[in-house]
Amino acid sequence: MELADKAVGFVLSSLSLSIFVYYTFWVIILPFVDEDHFVHKYFLPQEYAILIPVAAGVALLSLLCVFIGYVMLKSKKKRA
Incomplete structure (x- = not known):
């Protein structure tokens, strides 16, 4: 398992x-070419x-909001 984690x-990282x-x-060097x-x-x-x-960024924030909403709804159902 450790070798798989390293891979x-x-x-x-690569x-x-x-x-x-x-x-x-693309952003810094290419405009000068x-x-x-x-x-x-x-x-x-x-x-x-x-x-x-x-x-x-918009997609990431949207998914994060959906996940937080799902967790909040799920925890609300457990209390009831």
Whole structure:
């Protein structure tokens, strides 16, 4: 079990690091690269650099609110 936990941790850390590097390059470095450079074909348009994190945040907050509401309703039923 310990080896599986280490493997999952390594995969999640690698995924997080790769997403961080990709997003950082996309938002900070790419605006200074010429528009006709080949590297632009590997990235989405700049509008998505804000749209994707905002949508992910709204989805996360929505799921968190639904979970808290579910737990509150479930605990209310246990008392009754």
